[in-house]
Amino acid sequence: MKLRFSWTVLFFQIGLIVLFLAVWEIAARTKALDPFYVSYPTRIAQHIAVWISEGVLFKHLWVTLSEAAVGLITGMLLGLALGFLFAASHRLDTVLQPFISVLNALPRIAFAPLIILWFGLGFLSKVVIVVSLVFFVVFFNTYHGFKEVNPILLKNARVLGAGKSQIIWHIYLPATMTWIFASLRLSVGYAVIAAIVGEYIGASAGIGFLIDNAQAMFDSTGVMAGLVVLTLTVAVIDFIVRRIEQYFAKWTFNEIQARGAR
Amino acid sequence: MKEQEKRANTPALIIRNAQKSFPSKNETPLDVLNDITFEVKSGEFLAILGPSGCGKSTLLNILARVESLDSGTVEYGFDHGDTSTGRIAVAWQEESLMPWKTVHRNIEFPLILADIPKRERIKTVKKWIDAIGLNGFGDYYPSQLSQGMRRRASLAAALVSKPRLLLMDEPFSSLDPYMKLQIEKEVVRLWESLDTTIILVTHDVQEAVALADRIIVLTKRPATVKNIRDNPLPHPRDLEALYRKAEFHETVRELWLNLTEGNNETTI
Numbered sequence: 001m002k003l004r005f006s007w008t009v010l011f012f013q014i015g016l017i018v019l020f021l022a023v024w025e026i027a028a029r030t031k032a033l034d035p036f037y038v039s040y041p042t043r044i045a046q047h048i049a050v051w052i053s054e055g056v057l058f059k060h061l062w063v064t065l066s067e068a069a070v071g072l073i074t075g076m077l078l079g080l081a082l083g084f085l086f087a088a089s090h091r092l093d094t095v096l097q098p099f100i101s102v103l104n105a106l107p108r109i110a111f112a113p114l115i116i117l118w119f120g121l122g123f124l125s126k127v128v129i130v131v132s133l134v135f136f137v138v139f140f141n142t143y144h145g146f147k148e149v150n151p152i153l154l155k156n157a158r159v160l161g162a163g164k165s166q167i168i169w170h171i172y173l174p175a176t177m178t179w180i181f182a183s184l185r186l187s188v189g190y191a192v193i194a195a196i197v198g199e200y201i202g203a204s205a206g207i208g209f210l211i212d213n214a215q216a217m218f219d220s221t222g223v224m225a226g227l228v229v230l231t232l233t234v235a236v237i238d239f240i241v242r243r244i245e246q247y248f249a250k251w252t253f254n255e256i257q258a259r260g261a262r
Numbered sequence: 263m264k265e266q267e268k269r270a271n272t273p274a275l276i277i278r279n280a281q282k283s284f285p286s287k288n289e290t291p292l293d294v295l296n297d298i299t300f301e302v303k304s305g306e307f308l309a310i311l312g313p314s315g316c317g318k319s320t321l322l323n324i325l326a327r328v329e330s331l332d333s334g335t336v337e338y339g340f341d342h343g344d345t346s347t348g349r350i351a352v353a354w355q356e357e358s359l360m361p362w363k364t365v366h367r368n369i370e371f372p373l374i375l376a377d378i379p380k381r382e383r384i385k386t387v388k389k390w391i392d393a394i395g396l397n398g399f400g401d402y403y404p405s406q407l408s409q410g411m412r413r414r415a416s417l418a419a420a421l422v423s424k425p426r427l428l429l430m431d432e433p434f435s436s437l438d439p440y441m442k443l444q445i446e447k448e449v450v451r452l453w454e455s456l457d458t459t460i461i462l463v464t465h466d467v468q469e470a471v472a473l474a475d476r477i478i479v480l481t482k483r484p485a486t487v488k489n490i491r492d493n494p495l496p497h498p499r500d501l502e503a504l505y506r507k508a509e510f511h512e513t514v515r516e517l518w519l520n521l522t523e524g525n526n527e528t529t530i
Contacts, residue, residue: 156352156358159326166374177362
């Protein structure tokens with residue numbers, strides 16, 4: 001689906017952004033839009049520049065990203081381990097699967113205040129919130145990846161005399177990886193959202209904290225500046241994740257499509 | 263010459279009084295195999311011919327040791343001690359290449375299982391990639407290849423560990439006629455150069471006659487041996503010339519009649 005790069009397309013895309021910003025600026029300056037609510041693009045840019053020069057921006061960005069990253073990694077490892085365990089052990093699966101499903105159905109963001117109460121205003125509570133979202137995505141993908149391994153591959157390996165560990169290493173693990181990679185972008189997105197939401201509810205640092213603070217002081221410029229930083233950051237992360245995906249896409253993509261078609 | 267030497271050998275496999283049924287939704291179990299007995303000579307190319315749904319694939323699974331019999335025995339001519347690795351291989355009807363491994367790594371897999379040292383593995387895989395005409399495609403993933411190329415790669419993966427017994431489950435049924443002929447030619451050529459016993463399970467009479475030394479005809483389900491016929495066509499075979507021979511068509515016609523006769527009767 002990758003469109004070929006074209007200068008014309010890029011020109012129009014940049015043109016659209018410039019047009020949007022110009023309309024916004026003019027509308028705010030002429031009071032067609034109330035600047036109290038929407039601020040001005042130029043002022044937002046200034047605000048970000050001040051954050052950068054004072055060293056505020058990177059300090060808070062670092063906090064948010066490290067919360068998301070630690071939570072993401074922990075959630076993925078937990079999801080992988082338990083996903084494998086549940087898929088491999090029929091007994092565990094039958095006893096605990098209903099609980100997992102109910103937990104997954106719960107709106108976990110709604111529990112964020114409770115998590116903050118339990119784990120404090122600092123780093124740990126945000127990590128727990130991130131884990132609570134990422135875990136289920138990875139858990140279910142691992143579980144399905146494991147359960148839906150092509151039976152012919154298993155049969156063939158058994159005929160050839162493969163042992164248990166060889167079957168796990170050569171078949172189960174890579175088959176599951178395709179599913180986990182397919183959900184990687186979703187997990188990364190969830191991780192950032194969860195960290196920000198956690199910071200909204202109660203924190204002493206982070207981009208979410210900056211936005212929440214500005215909002216409390218009716219400072220729309222501050223809120224907008226935080227959102228711009230967030231948007232740019234997520235765009236960069238998404239770009240990196242896509243690159244990682246593309247690297248593995250040689251086989252993952254076709255595999256997932258083949259499953260979808262079945 | 264090779265032919266005589268092959269025939270003189272001990273049997274590769276003897277199956278006696280094989281009985282198999284599956285539990286079904288209603289009370290009576292579904293009988294699939296009924297008292298099947300036959301012998302496979304070492305090094306021979308045997309075709310098992312039967313109507314669709316007669317239990318051929320079940321029989322193949324049993325011979326491959328992934329399913330067990332209700333009663334009856336299967337004896338293998340080769341050493342029982344090491345039947346576990348590298349002795350039996352299957353070319354499946356379905357795609358059996360691992361999508362996450364390149365062609366090279368897929369073909370290498372059975373050798374890893376057989377504990378072959380790395381240097382030797384690389385050499386052997388290279389040889390097989392050349393043998394099936396996929397040179398230059400070793401680093402490609404299955405999804406990047408055509409269906410015919412994937413079939414060739416599966417065939418190489420099945421043969422790479424020099425199995426004593428190769429089972430083939432309608433491996434070419436999904437190919438177009440031209441591709442099919444190309445790969446059948448490949449199979450005949452490879453078989454003539456190896457001392458592998460091949461059992462081909464198929465419902466395609468032409469394919470059975472074109473490839474096999476001997477053909478076993480099964481009845482419809484529950485399957486039992488209806489006829490065992492020696493193929494009069496000699497080896498080595500040129501498949502393209504074969505299709506123009508009257509003898510070939512005569513054998514096909516005969517087997518076709520044999521396969522379909524009595525299929526309207528309710529009992530066997």
